[in-house]
Amino acid sequence: MLLIENIKLAVNAIKINKMRSFLTMLGIIIGISSVIAISSIGASAQKAVEEQFNGVGAGYVYLMPNWYTLDTMTSDMMFTMDDIEALEERFPNDIKYAAPYAYSSCETQVGRTDATLSMMGVNAHYNEFATQIQIVYGRMVNERDVEGSLNSIVIPIEAAKRLYGKENAVGETLPAEAFGSSTDFTIVGVYDIPPSIFNSLDTSTRYTCYVPYSSMMRSDEYFDNLELYVDEDKDVAQTAETICRYLERIKRLDEDTYIYQSAEDQLVAINQVLGYLSLAIGAIAAISLLVGGIGIMNIMLVSVTERTREIGIRKSLGARTKDILTQFLIEAMILAVIGGIIGTALGIGVAALGTSVAGTPLALNMQSILLAVAFSAGVGLCFGFFPARKAARLDPIEALRYE
Amino acid sequence: MSEIINENINAGSENTEKYPEVIGVKNLIKTYANGAIEVQALKGINLTIRQSEFVAIMGTSGSGKSTLMNILGCLDKPTEGEYRLTGIDIREKSDDELSYIRNQQIGFVFQSFNLIPRTSALKNVELPMVYGKVAADKRRARALELLESVGLGERYEHMPNELSGGQRQRVAIARALANDPPIILADEPTGNLDSRSSVEIMEIFTQLNREKGNTVIIVTHEPDIAEFTDRVVVFKDGQIIEDKLTEKGRSSGKEVYKCFL
Numbered sequence: 001m002l003l004i005e006n007i008k009l010a011v012n013a014i015k016i017n018k019m020r021s022f023l024t025m026l027g028i029i030i031g032i033s034s035v036i037a038i039s040s041i042g043a044s045a046q047k048a049v050e051e052q053f054n055g056v057g058a059g060y061v062y063l064m065p066n067w068y069t070l071d072t073m074t075s076d077m078m079f080t081m082d083d084i085e086a087l088e089e090r091f092p093n094d095i096k097y098a099a100p101y102a103y104s105s106c107e108t109q110v111g112r113t114d115a116t117l118s119m120m121g122v123n124a125h126y127n128e129f130a131t132q133i134q135i136v137y138g139r140m141v142n143e144r145d146v147e148g149s150l151n152s153i154v155i156p157i158e159a160a161k162r163l164y165g166k167e168n169a170v171g172e173t174l175p176a177e178a179f180g181s182s183t184d185f186t187i188v189g190v191y192d193i194p195p196s197i198f199n200s201l202d203t204s205t206r207y208t209c210y211v212p213y214s215s216m217m218r219s220d221e222y223f224d225n226l227e228l229y230v231d232e233d234k235d236v237a238q239t240a241e242t243i244c245r246y247l248e249r250i251k252r253l254d255e256d257t258y259i260y261q262s263a264e265d266q267l268v269a270i271n272q273v274l275g276y277l278s279l280a281i282g283a284i285a286a287i288s289l290l291v292g293g294i295g296i297m298n299i300m301l302v303s304v305t306e307r308t309r310e311i312g313i314r315k316s317l318g319a320r321t322k323d324i325l326t327q328f329l330i331e332a333m334i335l336a337v338i339g340g341i342i343g344t345a346l347g348i349g350v351a352a353l354g355t356s357v358a359g360t361p362l363a364l365n366m367q368s369i370l371l372a373v374a375f376s377a378g379v380g381l382c383f384g385f386f387p388a389r390k391a392a393r394l395d396p397i398e399a400l401r402y403e
Numbered sequence: 404m405s406e407i408i409n410e411n412i413n414a415g416s417e418n419t420e421k422y423p424e425v426i427g428v429k430n431l432i433k434t435y436a437n438g439a440i441e442v443q444a445l446k447g448i449n450l451t452i453r454q455s456e457f458v459a460i461m462g463t464s465g466s467g468k469s470t471l472m473n474i475l476g477c478l479d480k481p482t483e484g485e486y487r488l489t490g491i492d493i494r495e496k497s498d499d500e501l502s503y504i505r506n507q508q509i510g511f512v513f514q515s516f517n518l519i520p521r522t523s524a525l526k527n528v529e530l531p532m533v534y535g536k537v538a539a540d541k542r543r544a545r546a547l548e549l550l551e552s553v554g555l556g557e558r559y560e561h562m563p564n565e566l567s568g569g570q571r572q573r574v575a576i577a578r579a580l581a582n583d584p585p586i587i588l589a590d591e592p593t594g595n596l597d598s599r600s601s602v603e604i605m606e607i608f609t610q611l612n613r614e615k616g617n618t619v620i621i622v623t624h625e626p627d628i629a630e631f632t633d634r635v636v637v638f639k640d641g642q643i644i645e646d647k648l649t650e651k652g653r654s655s656g657k658e659v660y661k662c663f664l
Binding site: 005309312313314315317318320321400 | 479506511513517
């Protein structure tokens with residue numbers, strides 16, 4: 001029988017039993033919508049993570065002595081400014097930015113408002129590499145700040161609004177208290193960070209501020225971590241490896257004293273976690289699709305029994321076994337595909353809601369949408385086959401006698 | 404007695420050419436296995452029906468008439484014996500081939516109408532043509548024409564449950580004629596109808612037989628329905644006990660019945 005006739009028939013049969021058809025589709029709808037929602041949220045999260053890492057900079061490398069394997073810790077293992085100079089001299093093309101990793105937490109009070117600040121010591125032009133930092137007023141920490149160890153500070157726009165009641169707080173004085181002593185910093189810039197999945201989930205009132213690293217440490221001080229930005233067009237891991245080995249050589253240390261972490265490594269690690277998560281949820285979704293498929297099979301069996309007489313009539317009028325088989329198969333498939341389409345729409349809706357709450361753009365995974373719809377058709381085909389075959393094999397005489 | 408008549412019919416060679424045999428049953432036996440017991444529903448039937456005959460098959464329930472009807476309609480196969488439908492030996496045919504034969508050669512009319520529920524009169528009439536792979540526009544035109552001819556031209560969009568019993572049976576007759584089959588097989592077509600509708604339906608069958616030359620075979624247990632036909636075959640206990648022309652058959656002047664007279 002013609003395909004179009006079968007599709008019309010199936011749509012008609014589904015229309016006649018709207019409520020039952022909907023309930024039958026429910027399993028597929030839930031299965032498909034959860035697959036779509038989760039995979040879309042996953043894709044969005046992955047994209048957000050990638051963007052975040054692009055913001056941090058693909059060439060980011062963090063060097064540290066390998067505390068996990070070293071037995072003893074000596075001061076010569078730590079870094080000095082001389083090391084940075086040596087590195088910059090040896091690798092002028094590879095290293096674009098180098099600074100000691102300096103961090104401190106301090107309290108501030110402006111008028112009656114107080115806040116906690118996370119102070120990051122940076123070198124000049126840090127924002128050229130950490131591109132998520134967008135200066136909206138004033139400027140970033142520059143060479144003069146670093147060379148003069150000036151107490152210049154760049155604060156986030158939220159802090160400016162909270163502490164000074166205005167966005168442009170450039171020129172204001174910010175007193176920072178740490179370990180009982182207070183230092184007055186001059187605000188030279190206000191920055192903003194575009195919304196991402198991380199900062200929207202971060203609800204702490206701690207403000208990350210950037211100051212010249214030289215204002216946080218003496219020039220002959222040792223420090224245990226080193227932040228670098230290397231040429232990201234070359235193999236970042238290779239460069240980082242070379243730098244570690246070079247430092248060990250000039251400092252006469254054992255090999256593998258230093259280890260590094262790169263943005264790339266972390267991206268890979270996070271993507272791996274997200275991958276496992278998707279896999280686990282995919283398995284759950286597959287189970288719900290299986291249950292949905294059994295639901296379709298059940299209703300199709302009921303439908304075949306209910307329509308035994310109709311099948312008998314069709315056979316007596318010349319329907320071949322194949323015709324009846326296709327009729328019921330197509331009906332099962334259309335049920336499943338409609339369920340799949342509704343599920344897809346619902347899943348996209350849920351994903352859109354989820355990502356808008358998290359404040360990230362929705363990244364639809366077209367591949368998984370197509371796969372989900374194709375898969376639901378497959379579910380219809382598989383679970384519709386048994387009832388359809390039962391219908392097709394009915395004896396016309398028995399079927400015609402059926403009340 | 405039946406054998407004698409059939410022999411007479413077969414004897415007329417002139418008749419054989421002019422009125423080809425549409426149904427040829429020879430020594431047909433049908434047994435059903437009912438548990439360990441074998442029940443013989445038909446015990447060696449011989450029956451010949453020629454083109455443009457109008458035949459009633461009569462008998463009480465359990466006489467074997469329904470079994471024969473199923474075999475004649477290619478819904479069932481004989482256990483033993485021969486059945487030729489318009490010359491085709493159906494014993495050798497597969498299920499799908501039988502479907503095609505039913506579709507093209509036979510128009511069924513049932514006691515309980517057997518229209519597809521929640522499907523318009525038009526779609527019901529189109530159905531055999533769908534399975535006969537007739538193009539959609541031709542199908543529709545033919546179905547409308549047939550519904551017109553049974554007096555339901557304006558009700559083609561009605562659902563079966565919106566029609567009276569007589570109207571439903573007329574839709575069923577229109578459907579039976581869809582692929583213009585040479586044979587109309589009607590199983591108790593008036594069984595669920597009041598007497599007025601019964602007469603209307605029988606008049607349609609008579610008209611079909613007289614004007615279009617279709618072979619019409621009607622299974623019934625009502626003698627007054629059998630009176631509309633030309634020839635009555637009576638069954639009892641799986642055998643034909645009587646095969647005769649009715650008053651109408653004798654006066655019809657049909658050449659096919661000459662040898663009966």
